[in-house]
Amino acid sequence: MTFPVIGMVGGGQLARMTHEAGIPLGIRFKLLSDTPQDSAAQVVRDVVVGDYRDLDTLRDFARGCDVITFDHEHVPTEHLRALEAEGVPVRPGPDALVHAQDKGVMRARLSEIGVPCPRHRIVADPADVARFAREGAAREGAAREEAAREEEGWPVVLKTVRGGYDGKGVWVVSSEAEAAEPFRAGVPVLAEEKVDYVRELAANVVRSPHGQAVAYPVVESIQVDGVCDTVIAPAPGLSPELSAHAQEMALTIARELGVIGHLAVELFETRDGRVLVNELAMRPHNSGHWTQDGAVTSQFANHLRAVLDLPLGDPRPRAPWTVMANVLGGDYPDMYQGYLHCMARDPRLKIHMYGKDVKPGRKVGHVNTYGDDLADVRERAAHAAGYLRGTITE
Numbered sequence: 001m002t003f004p005v006i007g008m009v010g011g012g013q014l015a016r017m018t019h020e021a022g023i024p025l026g027i028r029f030k031l032l033s034d035t036p037q038d039s040a041a042q043v044v045r046d047v048v049v050g051d052y053r054d055l056d057t058l059r060d061f062a063r064g065c066d067v068i069t070f071d072h073e074h075v076p077t078e079h080l081r082a083l084e085a086e087g088v089p090v091r092p093g094p095d096a097l098v099h100a101q102d103k104g105v106m107r108a109r110l111s112e113i114g115v116p117c118p119r120h121r122i123v124a125d126p127a128d129v130a131r132f133a134r135e136g137a138a139r140e141g142a143a144r145e146e147a148a149r150e151e152e153g154w155p156v157v158l159k160t161v162r163g164g165y166d167g168k169g170v171w172v173v174s175s176e177a178e179a180a181e182p183f184r185a186g187v188p189v190l191a192e193e194k195v196d197y198v199r200e201l202a203a204n205v206v207r208s209p210h211g212q213a214v215a216y217p218v219v220e221s222i223q224v225d226g227v228c229d230t231v232i233a234p235a236p237g238l239s240p241e242l243s244a245h246a247q248e249m250a251l252t253i254a255r256e257l258g259v260i261g262h263l264a265v266e267l268f269e270t271r272d273g274r275v276l277v278n279e280l281a282m283r284p285h286n287s288g289h290w291t292q293d294g295a296v297t298s299q300f301a302n303h304l305r306a307v308l309d310l311p312l313g314d315p316r317p318r319a320p321w322t323v324m325a326n327v328l329g330g331d332y333p334d335m336y337q338g339y340l341h342c343m344a345r346d347p348r349l350k351i352h353m354y355g356k357d358v359k360p361g362r363k364v365g366h367v368n369t370y371g372d373d374l375a376d377v378r379e380r381a382a383h384a385a386g387y388l389r390g391t392i393t394e
Contacts, residue, residue, distance in 0.1 A: 002062040002076060002386070003026045003027060003028055004027045004028070004066035004067065004308055005026060005029070005030055005064060005065050005066050006027055006028070006029055006030070006065065006066065006067055006069060006304065006307065006308070007030045007031075007032065007034065007061060007062060007065030007067065007068045007069070008029060008030070008031050008032070008040070008044075008069055008070070008071060009032045009052050009061070009068060009069070009070045009071070009072075009075055010032070010033070010040075010052070010070055010071035010072045010074075011031055011032070011033030011034060011038030011039060011040040011047075011056070011071070012038060012039050012040065012042045012071050012072065012285045012354075013039045013040070013069040013071075013354040013356075013363070014071035014072075014283060014285075014300075015031060015033075015039070015040035016039045016040040016042075016043055016354060016355070017043050017292070017300050017352070018284060018291075018300045018303060019031075019040060019043060020043075020300070021298055021300035021301040021303075021304055022159055022301075022304050024343075025260075025301075025304070027304060027308070028046070028063055029044050029046065029235065030044075030046045030047075030048065030061070030064065031044040031046065031047045031048065032048050032050055032052055032057070032058070032061045032267075033047055033048070033049055033050075033051075034049070034051075035049060035051055039354045039355050039356055039358070040071070041234070042355045043355070043393070046383050048060075048061050049188065052074065052075050053074075053075070053076060053079075055079045055082055057077055057302075058075070058083060059082075059083070060091065061084070063236050065088070066089070066308075067089040067090075067091055067092070067149070067304070067308065068083065068088055068089065068090045069090075069091050069261060069283075069307045070092075070097075070282075070283055071099060071283055071284070072283065073101045073281070073282060073283065074098045074163070075097075075124075077094045077097065077098050077101060078094075080093065080094035080097065080111070081094045082358070086268070087132070091209070091260040091261055091306070091307040092258075092260045092282045093258065093259050093261050094176045095257075095258055096208065096257045096258045096259045097281060097282055099257050099280055099282075100281055100282045100283075101162060102161050102162055102281045103159055103160075103161045103163075103190050103279075104122050104161040104188060104190050106165065106280055107120050107190065109256075109257065110253070110277055113146065113252070113253075113256045115249060115252070115253060115277055116249075116274060116275070116276050116277065117276055117277050117318070118157075118192045118193045118195050118268070118276055118278075118362045119136060119139075119192065119193040120190060120191060120192040120193070121186055121190075121191060122161070122190055122191075123158075123189055123190070123191040125178070125183060125226045126176045126179040126180050126183065127176060128177040128191075129156055129173065129176060129189075129191055130175075130176040130179070130211055131154050132153075132156060132191045133153030133154050133271060134153050135153070136153045136156075136193050138153075139154035147251070154173070154174045154175065155172050155173060155174045155181070155194045156172075156173055156191050156192070156193070156194060156255070157170065157171070157172055157191070157193070157194050158170070158171045158172075158173055158179060158182045158189055158190070158191055158192075159171075159182075159183060159189065159190045159191040159192065160182060160188070160189060160190075161187065161189070161190050163186065163187075165321065168226075168266065169225055169357075170226065172194060173299065182184075188360065195268045195270060195276060195278075196269070196270065196271055197268035197269055197270050197276075198269045198270065198271055199220055199222075199235075199269050200220070200221045200222070200223060200268060200269070200278070201218055201219065201220055201221065201235055201238070201246060201266075201267040201268075201269050201275065202218070202221050202231070202264055202265065202266050202267060202285070202287035202288075203215065203216075203218050203220050203246045203247055203249065203250035203264075203265045203267060204219070204250070204262065204264050204265075204285065204287060204288045204291075204299060205247070205250045205251050205254050205262075205263050205265070206262050206263070206299070206302040206303060206305075206306050206312055206315070207251075207254040207255065207259050207261070207263065207306060208260065208305070208306045208309050208310070208311075208312060209259060209260055209309045209379075210305075210309060211255075212311065212312050213251055213254060213255070213312070214302065214312045214314075214315045215247040215250060215251055215315060216233075216288065216291060216295060216299070216368070217218065217233055217234035217235075217243070217316075217317055218234060218235050218238060218243045218246045218267075219232060219233040219234060219235055219287055219290065220232045220235035220236060220238075220249060221233050221287050222365060225361075225362070227326070227361070228286045229325065229326055230323060230325050230326070230378070230381065230382070231248065231286070231287050231290050231323070231324040232322075232323050232374070232378070233290045233291075233294055233317060233321070233322045233323070233324075234317070234321075236374060238269075239305075242269070242275065245275065246265075246275050249265065249275070249277070250263060250265040253265060253277075253280070257281055258361070259315075260304045260306055261282060261283065261307050262282070262283060262284050262285065262288065262299050262302065262303040262309060263280065263281070263282055264280070264281040264283075264285030265277060265279075265280060265288055265290060266278040266279040266280070266287070283303070283327070284299045284300050284303050285299070286324075286363075286366075287370070289324045289352070289366050290322045290323070290324040290368055291315070292350070292352065292368060292370060293318075293322065293350045293368040293370060293383070294317055294318055294319060294322025294324075294370050295314075295315055295316065295317055295322075296313060296314035296315065296317075297312070297313025297314050297315060297316060298327045301313055302315065310348045319371060319372070320369040320371070320372050320374075321370060321371060321372070321374045322368060322369070322370040322377070323332050323368070323369050323370070323377045323378050323380075323381040324366055324367070324368050324381065325366060325367050325369075325381040325384065325385035326363050326365075326366045326385065327363070327365040327366055327367060327385050327388045328360075328361055328362060328363060328364065328385075328388060328389055329356075329358040329359045329360050329361060329362040329363075329364050329365055330358070330359065330360055330389040330390045330391060331390060332358075332389065332390025333358040335353070335358065335364070335365070335388045337388075338387050338388045338390075341387060342367075342383075342384045342387055342388065343382070345384075346369070346380050346383075346384065348369065348370070348371070348380075349367060349368075349369055349380065349384050350367060350368040350369070351365065351367050351384070351388075352365055352366050352367070352368070353365035365388070366385075367381055367384045367385050367388070368381070369381040369384070
């Protein structure tokens with residue numbers, strides 16, 4: 001048997017790091033990238049530049065690939081069904097992936113299988129958003145005055161059902177007038193209650209075609225301006241019972257939706273001690289980047305094992321604490337100059353850069369730190385990410 005060829009649709013940093021995980025295994029990569037300058041296109045030998053939204057391009061790309069997988073969820077579902085009908089193994093398949101592509105479909109299916117989610121429904125216009133807000137207020141206390149219920153129903157979270165990420169395509173609105181903006185794009189809009197949560201968590205699991213599955217420790221994900229800033233593994237102070245519940249929930253979702261590969265389940269931990277599902281991602285995920293240096297088997301390596309139906313690797317952590325901090329672009333474009341300081345200050349620091357041009361607010365890399373003392377591990381990660389960005393100068 002020859003070594004398989006994995007066709008990765010999408011040329012971003014997730015593809016770059018998944019390719020890296022396949023190198024020791026001798027796994028060959030073929031990449032469908034938007035441009036030759038994309039993060040993964042800089043390091044993968046076999047690159048096809050083309051439009052993933054074009055079915056003929058996908059068909060041509062799939063020739064010679066043993067399996068197709070993704071570093072994003074944006075390939076049209078009908079194209080993936082066409083590839084499957086022609087005998088191309090697609091993992092995750094379109095029946096699973098649609099739940100990460102369409103938030104309305106995702107919410108409906110999760111509710112059907114009994115997974116706890118925020119209150120939600122598809123809304124037609126700003127007036128319908130106002131009705132959704134009033135419904136929530138009425139649930140909270142039918143005996144209250146109407147004006148009080150109406151005020152308490154806001155704010156409401158609005159999301160375009162397709163295409164949003166890193167805070168894009170998401171609005172928090174406090175009145176019917178503010179709710180007009182999401183409808184201007186002419187796409188369906190999902191309304192959700194604004195959850196009163198303590199923090200955001202993520203449960204990462206991997207599942208193979210024959211049903212083997214592994215679960216990584218549940219992590220805390222700290223967001224800044226809608227973008228993941230820091231991930232702490234495992235989530236500090238999370239009870240063993242709630243952690244196990246979150247892992248079991250993620251494994252149930254993977255099984256019921258037929259996910260093959262890596263699944264990230266983003267969660268809200270509520271003030272009354274529950275977890276609610278926020279979002280799903282069926283690919284390696286920012287909340288799993290810590291596993292590169294902090295777990296026995298990284299999310300990238302296990303995603304490859306899963307899509308090839310190989311036995312999955314050990315997801316357990318290597319150290320008591322691992323912290324991942326994203327490196328965002330700032331006004332200091334030459335990040336390489338910061339390596340001397342960061343590496344000398346912390347020889348255990350792991351730096352992962354994506355080969356991207358530095359732009360303010362853009363994810364251009366991340367750092368991982370690990371150790372026995374959480375406060376120390378967090379400080380080291382924050383210092384390195386800040387120094388590389390230029391917000392810390394000493």
